[in-house]
Amino acid sequence: MxxxxxQPADAGGxxxxxxxxxxxxxxxxxxxxxxxxxxxxxxxxxxxxxxxxxxxxxxxxxxxxxxxxxxxxxxxxxxxxxxxxxxxxxxxxxxxxxxxxxxxxxxxxxxxxxxxxxxxxxxxxxxxxxxxxxxxxxxxxxxxxxxxxxxxxxxxxxxxxxxxxxxxxxxxxxxxxxxxxxxxxxxxxxxxxxxxxxxxxxxxxxxxxxxxxxGRFDVVGALGLSAALVCLLLAISKGAAWGWGSGTTLGLFAAAVAVLLVWGAFQLRTPHALVDLRVAARRQVLFTNLASASFGFSMFAMALVLPQLLQLPTATGYGLGKSLLMSGLVMAPQGLVMMATAPLSARISRASGPKVTLILGALIVAGGYLLNTVLMAEVWQLVLVSCVIGAGVGLAYGSMPALVMGAVPVSETAAANSLNTLMRAIGTSVSSAVAGVILAQLTIAFGPVRLPSQNGFRTVMAVGAGAALLAALAASFIPRQRPASAAARGGQDAGAPTAVGAKG
Incomplete structure (x- = not known):
C-alpha cells in the first residue's frame, strides 16, 4: 500500500x-x-x-x-x-x-x-x-x-x-x-x-x-502511571498467594492509590500529559471506560468457570471429566461467534448508535451467565452458553471504539483507545482475583483435596451477570447520539457515534 x-468516498460513493x-x-x-x-x-x-x-x-x-x-x-x-x-x-x-x-x-x-x-x-x-x-x-x-x-x-x-x-x-x-x-x-x-x-x-x-x-513525550507521567499500575496489578494478581490482609498486599494497594493521586495532579498541570484527564473525564469517555472495566470483569468470569467445569472429574456430580483439548474445542465456537457478530454490531451502531449496541451486548452477556446457572450438565449446554456470551461480547466490543473515538480529537485516538483497552484489562485482572477468592471459599471435599463446588461456580456466574448489568448501567449514562448513518449524511460532526471527523 x-x-x-x-481517501473517503463522497456521498455518491x-x-x-x-x-x-x-x-x-x-x-x-x-x-x-x-x-x-x-x-x-x-x-x-x-x-x-x-x-x-x-x-x-x-x-x-x-x-x-x-x-x-x-x-x-x-x-x-x-x-x-x-x-x-x-x-x-x-x-x-x-x-x-x-x-x-x-x-x-x-x-x-x-x-x-x-x-x-x-x-x-x-x-x-x-x-x-x-x-x-x-x-x-x-x-x-x-x-x-x-x-x-x-x-x-x-x-x-x-x-x-x-x-x-x-x-x-x-x-x-x-x-x-x-x-x-x-x-x-x-x-x-x-x-x-x-x-x-x-x-x-x-x-x-x-x-x-x-x-x-x-509535542514532547511525558516521561514522568509514563513512569508514574507505570508504577501505579504495577503496584495495583501486582497486589491483585498475587494477593491470594500473599494473603489479602498481608502487609505486602495492603502496602501495594496503598502505594497504587497514593501514586495515582500524585500522578493525576501532575497530569492536570503538565502541557504534554501522557493522558489528557480532561478529555478522559468527558461524560462519553468516562462512562464508556467504566462500562469497559465492568465488561472486562464480566467477560473473564466465563474463561475461568467453563474450562474448570469441563475438566473436573465426573465423580464430583457436576464436572464433565473432559481433557484440556476438549475444553478448548468447546470454547472455540465463542471466538467464531464474536467475529460473526462484529458486522451486526456495526449495523446496530449505524442504525441506533453504539450506546445502544453496548447496552444490548451487556444484557446478552448477563443473560448468558444466568442461563449457565441452570445449564451446566452437558457439553452442548456449555457450548450454547459460550456462544451466547460470545455474541454479547462481540456486540459490546465493536461499540466501544466508536464511543471513545466519537468523543476525542483525531490526534489522540491511539491514546484514548489504549486507555479503554487498559480499563478492560484491569477489569479482567480484578475478575480473576474475585473469582479465585469465591472458588477457594466455596469448595467440596474430593478425596485428599478440596475442589470448587457447584455453588461456587454458580456464584461466580451470578457475579459475572451482575458485572455485565453494571456495564449496561454505566453505558446508560453515555450521552445520546445520532446514529452513524445520520451523522455521515449530516457531515460527521463531533457528536457522531463513529469517530470519523470527530473534533475535540
Missing part, C-alpha cells in the same frame, strides 16, 4: 476525482488493511492463550517453585498494563504504524526468548517482552480511523475488537494440541512465526498515518 491514506475502478481499488486496499490489522490482533491474543496448557507444568519445566513459576504469567500482565497507555501515546506522537511494528517486534523477540528458555529467568524475560505487544489492538483501531473510508470504519473497528476474543478462543485448543504432541517450546516457536508474519504483512501493506500530535 502506498504512503497516502485512503465515488472516490474524489475517480471512477468505479478507483472505488474498487480503494475498497480492496481498505479490506486488505482490515485483514492485516485483524490478523495482528489475533496473533497478540493468541500469544496470551498459548501458555495456558503449560501453567500446571511450569514448576517442573522451569525447575522453579510453584509460586515463582507464576511470574511467567504475571510478567506478561504487568508488561501489558505498562505498555498499553505508553505505546498509544507514542503512536499519536510519532506514528501509529511505527509503534505497531515496534510492538510486533517485541512479540516476536519475546517468543524467541521463551522458545529458547529452559529456566525461569529467560522465560520471565520472554513473557514480559511478549506483554509489551498489548498495544497492537488499540493501535490497529486508531490506524483504521485515520486510513479507512467513513462507511467502512464501524465494521472494521468491530472486527478488530473481536480479534481479541477470536485469538483467545482458537488459541486454547491449538495450544493444547501442540502441548500434547510436541515439545512445549514449539508453542513459542509458533508464536514467533506468527508474530514475524504479522510484522511482514504490516510493513508491506499498511501505510503510516499522517495524523500526529507532536
Amino acid at each position: 502506498s504512503d497516502t491514506p485512503a 465515488t472516490a474524489p476525482g475517480g471512477t468505479g475502478t478507483t472505488d474498487q481499488v480503494e475498497a480492496s486496499r481498505a479490506n486488505t488493511v482490515v485483514a492485516v490489522l485483524a490478523f495482528a490482533g489475533i496473533v497478540v491474543s493468541l500469544m496470551q492463550t498459548l501458555v495456558i496448557p503449560l501453567v500446571p507444568q511450569l514448576p517442573d519445566l522451569l525447575h522453579a517453585s510453584a509460586s515463582d513459576a507464576t511470574w511467567a504469567v504475571t510478567a506478561t500482565l504487568l508488561a501489558s498494563a505498562v505498555a498499553t497507555p505508553v505505546v498509544g501515546r507514542l503512536g499519536d506522537m510519532y506514528g501509529k504504524r511505527r509503534m505497531l511494528l515496534v510492538s510486533l517486534v517485541m512479540l516476536t523477540a519475546g517468543s524467541v526468548v521463551a522458545a529458547l528458555a529452559d529456566s525461569l529467568t529467560p522465560m520471565i524475560v520472554g513473557r514480559a517482552l511478549q506483554g509489551l505487544s498489548a498495544g497492537v489492538i488499540p493501535l490497529g483501531i486508531s490506524i483504521m480511523r485515520d486510513e479507512l473510508p467513513a462507511e467502512k470504519l464501524a465494521s472494521a473497528t468491530a472486527v478488530m475488537s473481536a480479534s481479541l476474543g477470536v485469538g483467545g478462543a482458537l488459541g486454547l485448543p491449538a495450544a493444547a494440541l501442540i502441548a500434547d504432541h510436541y515439545d512445549w517450546h514449539v508453542l513459542f516457536w509458533v508464536s514467533a512465526v506468527a508474530g514475524a508474519l504479522a510484522l511482514v504483512l504490516v510493513s508491506a501493506l499498511v501505510a503510516e498515518s499522517k495524523v500526529r500530535t507532536g
